[in-house]
Amino acid sequence: MFWKKKDGGEKMVIFFASDLHGSNVCFKKLLNAVEFYGANVLVMGGDMTGKAVMPIAEQADSTWLAFSAGETIKLKSKTEVDEFIKRTGNQGFYPTVLTEAAYRELSENEEHRHELFKKLVVERVREWCTLAEQKLHGKNVPLITAPGNDDFFEIDPILNASPAIDYHEMEVTSLRGYEMLHCGGSTKTPWDTEREYTEDQYRERLGHLCAQVKDMSRCIFNVHVPPHGTILDQCPKLDDDLRIVFEMGQPVQMHAGSSELYKTIEKHQPLLGIHGHIHEGRGQIKIGRTVCVNPGSTYPEGLLQGVLVTLQDGAIKNVSLTQG
Secondary structure, eight states: OOEEOTTOOEEEEEEEEOOOTTOHHHHHHHHHHHHHHOOSEEEEOSOOSOSOEEEEEEOTTSOEEEEETTEEEEEOSHHHHHHHHHHHHHTTOEEEEEEHHHHHHHHTOHHHHHHHHHHHHHHHHHHHHHHHHHHHTTSOOOEEEOOOTTOOGGGHHHHHHOTTEEEOSSEEEEETTEEEEEEOOBSOOTTOOSSBOOHHHHHHHHHHHHTTOSOGGGEEEEESSOBTTSGGGEEEOBOTTSOBOEETTEEOEEEOSBHHHHHHHHHHOOSEEEOOSOTTOOEEEEETTEEEEEOOOBGGGTBOEEEEEEEETTEEEEEEEEEO
16 A cells, blocks of 8 residues: 655655553554554554453352452442453453452462463464454555563564564564664663663664664664653653652653664664653654654553654655554
């Protein structure tokens, strides 16, 4: 699907969103960007998977107890259970119905909790792949993605096997006259997540990938972590108990991106950098000639924040931040 001007220049319209963290409604909105925004390329940034299981314990009196944000919620009917499952699934959680005995066993066994969490993550990724296959069938619109730091390695074979998903990690690929460099994960975080790398490792990773790029002027950096020291990687500082640090009643800000990425962009000057990871880092900057964007993320609210980028004749014609 291309739009052509009279001069014959092909227009590529990319819709990019990141850090969906398991939100079913946000993923559906991403797929709908083809019709809603006229996008002919979809890019889903890393951290596609969610963060927590939401147990629903069946009781002897034919009611259910759901556990959400430290609160216990009583559900009196199957309809209320179904509504709770839909609502929390849209918020990125993994609701699951258990017997009271199974819930108690799970609450006392950390290993089993982790096994259940991974099982539910994998199931939702499979569901998203099926949904993408149905929604994008016959449209010639690629759905490109690379992993974030929160994404388990167990999802890789599922995404690689899907005919609807172009999943890449540590690769440089061709995209309709452009190149795309894919580098997932993030710098170190307080949560010790699945795919974290030191700055030295990023220097090696980015160096390996940049050596494969044929034309930096037509290259898109699909790198989950944003460049360090910019509005794209600015977030609240946390203390040792993972609580926000305040001074004079205001949250203290810090930068959590990659310095090596900033240096790499500054040196090589790719056409575009699309980043995520920092949910508060919504914005657009330039590093030399390179335009870098972070759509941010408000996935718990069911709102999809995105970036619409129009490319034509090897140049960026328009960049628009979206929300809806």
